[in-house]
Amino acid sequence: MAGTRRFPVGLLAVWGATRLVLLLFVLKVFRFPGPDVTSDVSVIYQGWYEILRTGTYPLDDVTWQYPPAAALAILSPALLPFLDYATAFFALAFLADLTVLALLRYAGRRPGGTPRGSWVWVVGVPLLGPTVYARYDVMVTAVAVAALIAGTRHPRVLGALAAFGALVKVWPALLLLGVARRRAWVFAAVTAVALAALFALSMPGAFAFLTFQRDRGTEVESLGALVFHVARHFGWEGEVLLHYGSVEFLGPYVSAVSTAALLLSAVAFGWLVVWRLRARRFGPHTPAEAAFVAVLMFTTTSRVISPQYMVWLVGLAAVCLCFRAGRMTVPACLVLAASLVTVLEFPVWFAHVVASDWLGILLLSVRNGLLVLATLLAALELWQGTASPAPPAQVPGQTARTKEPLSS
Numbered sequence: 001m002a003g004t005r006r007f008p009v010g011l012l013a014v015w016g017a018t019r020l021v022l023l024l025f026v027l028k029v030f031r032f033p034g035p036d037v038t039s040d041v042s043v044i045y046q047g048w049y050e051i052l053r054t055g056t057y058p059l060d061d062v063t064w065q066y067p068p069a070a071a072l073a074i075l076s077p078a079l080l081p082f083l084d085y086a087t088a089f090f091a092l093a094f095l096a097d098l099t100v101l102a103l104l105r106y107a108g109r110r111p112g113g114t115p116r117g118s119w120v121w122v123v124g125v126p127l128l129g130p131t132v133y134a135r136y137d138v139m140v141t142a143v144a145v146a147a148l149i150a151g152t153r154h155p156r157v158l159g160a161l162a163a164f165g166a167l168v169k170v171w172p173a174l175l176l177l178g179v180a181r182r183r184a185w186v187f188a189a190v191t192a193v194a195l196a197a198l199f200a201l202s203m204p205g206a207f208a209f210l211t212f213q214r215d216r217g218t219e220v221e222s223l224g225a226l227v228f229h230v231a232r233h234f235g236w237e238g239e240v241l242l243h244y245g246s247v248e249f250l251g252p253y254v255s256a257v258s259t260a261a262l263l264l265s266a267v268a269f270g271w272l273v274v275w276r277l278r279a280r281r282f283g284p285h286t287p288a289e290a291a292f293v294a295v296l297m298f299t300t301t302s303r304v305i306s307p308q309y310m311v312w313l314v315g316l317a318a319v320c321l322c323f324r325a326g327r328m329t330v331p332a333c334l335v336l337a338a339s340l341v342t343v344l345e346f347p348v349w350f351a352h353v354v355a356s357d358w359l360g361i362l363l364l365s366v367r368n369g370l371l372v373l374a375t376l377l378a379a380l381e382l383w384q385g386t387a388s389p390a391p392p393a394q395v396p397g398q399t400a401r402t403k404e405p406l407s408s
Contacts, residue, residue: 008105011118015101018126019094025130026090034347037134042086044245045136048074049085057205063245068199068206069167073136093133096142097125100315103142107149107322112284117322120332124314127339128307129347135308140169141315147175148291148319152284155179159187167195171295171312177272178290180282217248217258219304220353221345223368224257225249229356240354246304247354261303268297271379278387285323286386292316292328293382296335296375305368307346310339327381334374341367 025032044063051058052071058064077088104118125132132138143165151158158179165172176188199206218224220240228236228249238251248254272294279286295316299309317332345353345363352360 008115008118011105011115011122015122018122019097022126022130022133023090023094026133027087032130032347034350037129037131037347038086041089041134045074045089046085049077052203056203057208059205059208065209065245067167067170067209068203069164069195070136070169071199071203073139073168076139089136090133093136093138096139097132099142100138100145100318103145103149104318104322107319112324113322114324116329117318117320120318120321120336121314124318124336124339125311127336127343128310128314129343131307131343131347132311135311137169137308137311140165140172141311143168144172144175144291144312145315145319147172148288148316149322151175151179151184151287155181155184156187158287159184159189160191163188163191164195166192167199171298174294174298175287175291177276177294178279178282178287180286217243217250217303218254218261219246219248219306221307221364221367222261222303222305223300223372224261224303226361226364226368227257228254229353229361229364232356240356246306258303261301264301265298268294268301272297275379275383275387278383281386283323283325285320285326288316288319288323289326289328289378289382289385292320292331293375293378296331296371296378300368300371300375305371307342310335310342314339327385328378331374331378331381334370334377338367338370338374341370 021030024030026038028038048058048061048064051061052075057068057071076092077083077085080088080091083091100121101118104121105115107113108115108118125138143161147158147161147165150161158175162172162175162184165175173188176185179185196206218228220229228238228251232238236251236253238249238254240247241250242248243250272290275290292313295312299305299313302309313335317328317335320326320328321332341363345360345367349359349363353364354360
């Protein structure tokens with residue numbers, strides 16, 4: 001019986017079955033409802049691949065909005081030269097998924113760990129549909145999960161991996177927020193400077209993405225976009241167009257809503273700074289929970305909420321639930337629910353979102369509402385667990401003595 005409990009038959013069976021279905025969808029054995037999500041790999045990524053192979057970044061392509069180390073993810077299918085580009089990419093995304101599962105399983109078996117985190121990942125990823133394997137975000141998430149799990153015992157490794165992840169897709173820099181040990185920050189700084197210098201010197205245009213990101217507008221799936229989805233029913237004269245690589249609103253007041261989103265992100269950053277200054281209790285689970293809260297905040301307030309962003313949240317939620325002492329169960333469940341709604345709004349009924357009809361508005365309202373609720377509850381749990389005043393320690397026997405009757 002003990003051997004049966006140690007071997008996660010059910011976990012692996014569910015993971016294997018769901019991932020097989022995802023592979024069949026991205027390989028187009030079966031057709032998933034909605035627009036083809038694999039075109040980013042077969043058209044955009046492969047086009048970047050051909051340019052990157054020449055030793056330069058796609059300087060003339062405003063859709064290249066990624067830090068310099070993202071080139072490694074785009075070039076990674078070269079590791080499987082016996083496969084065509086798209087198939088090799090899907091295979092590597094599958095391996096990254098398996099790596100995350102192995103890391104979570106390892107973390108859950110350590111003292112103070114639970115298998116809940118593994119189940120969050122196994123269930124959460126297929127809820128997002130084939131988009132997971134058709135973007136490189138699952139690879140970045142694997143780096144982030146490895147950093148957080150290693151960081152409980154090896155803060156230097158956490159720092160180095162967080163810096164590397166940030167140079168692949170920025171958000172892993174937030175993994176450092178809840179780390180109390182300076183060694184992690186030092187190693188992160190050294191790694192970031194060394195890698196940034198290496199990319200800047202070896203390939204032209206390593207940091208051109210900063211300008212491209214600055215010029216983005218309000219994407220149709222973001223929280224702020226709900227304003228224009230509703231306004232279109234009351235005569236708003238703007239339009240929906242493919243702009244800077246995503247479907248965005250263009251027209252009157254868009255810049256104002258985009259600015260408001262940036263201000264909300266600034267408020268979120270301010271809250272995180274205050275939390276970090278007030279936090280006094282740091283446990284092994286604190287870095288994961290702080291990163292989860294931070295990524296939730298910046299995702300929810302962003303001008304762009306692409307479906308693949310949910311992969312980050314599912315991965316961080318899974319790490320949080322690997323710790324028995326963790327407090328993020330309810331926010332993690334809300335993220336899973338938001339993931340299910342996400343696959344409905346993209347790709348299944350994305351045409352309704354673009355048309356701003358009432359089904360599209362309903363789907364976005366529910367998904368974004370779940371993210372807002374998850375953000376608020378997660379922030380509250382983080383504050384109460386680390387920064388709120390601790391209850392006074394009770395002296396042994398004090399309660400019993402107060403209940404004794406007076407002798408006179």
